[in-house]
Amino acid sequence: MIATRTLLSVLAAFATSVAVAGCASELDEPTASTEDALCTTACTSGTLDGDALLTRVDRGSALRSSWAPSTSALPASYALGAQSLREDARQKFMALVDAARGHGVNLACLSGYRSFHTQCALFRSYAERDGCEAANTYSANAGHSEHQLGTVCDLTLAGGGSSFIAAGGTADLWLRAHAHEYGFACSYPNTDRRDNDGYIHEPWHYRYIGVRAAAELKAREAELAGGLRLAVPVFIASLSASEREALELSDEPDDSSAPPSRASDAGASDADGGAPATPDCSTVPFEGRCTGTVLEWCASGAYRRVDCAGRTDGRVACGEDPSPYIGKNCIAP
Ligand SMILES: [Zn+2]
Structure with missing residues (x-):
């Protein structure tokens, strides 16, 4: 099982290298000194458990190496290769894919849950190829990846090879309009990576945060100026403990409770x-x-x-x- 997952992560690594090839100039940008200081290929355990839907996982906040969610495999028609998600995210992901297909958008999960150790190996392979700072603009250190939560899928178009969905394409536009209805949000939605917790624009990376929180994110995003979008890690970092608690309380047990x-x-x-x-x-x-x-x-x-x-x-x-x-x-x- 672990061997299979590691192999797939290597495949995903190649898929990523293809997908980000167009962003080569961005990779050459000088990185902030704070990022340089943080950049390391040592896989250091964080302190957090990821049970809460709105667990803060970003550059400054990491999951424990020993923490892992309970996950189930996505059916083959919803994924490319073997991909798994946490059960609540898995159910909502399948509902999202079904709805998208009803509109002619044939989505599939190209990369779902990744363990701390898989992320560690993946990041090291990127850092070896591109250098640590450059790798850290499109890949997270172990413990700092939302994929370890088991609530994230990188999306592709089924039958479209192993490329992630493209910015501005039909899938991107559909997801921007509807993903929140299923509790998903794009974690790195802006072209300027300074607005994405330091990561490049990843229109394919969707995290399940719950219908309630996704609606709140959209409401706050609507109040931002200049077409700026609200990255999931930025949104979560902005929430007070009580706000986070309220948004996590229940996720739409029935329609009448949904805000x-x-x-x-x-x-x-x-x-x-x-x-x-x-x-x-x-x-x-x-x-x-x-x-x-x-x-x-x-x-x-x-x-x-x-x-x-x-x-x-x-x-x-x-x-x-x-x-x-x-x-x-x-x-x-
Ligand atoms: Zn991703």
């Missing part, structure tokens, strides 16, 4: 200043509320309000959003 996430794909923002008319979310229905063109909803216990009439994308009316798990939203009249 509406109309800010998600639409990019609704508090264009009107967002002054809360009431801080009491118990008075706002779970699916949100329309009063004329004004949309009100609660996300993770926080009251939000936006006047759709102020939008510039044509979705200037308030009404029922047809997407799953979404109630009221700004929609086209």
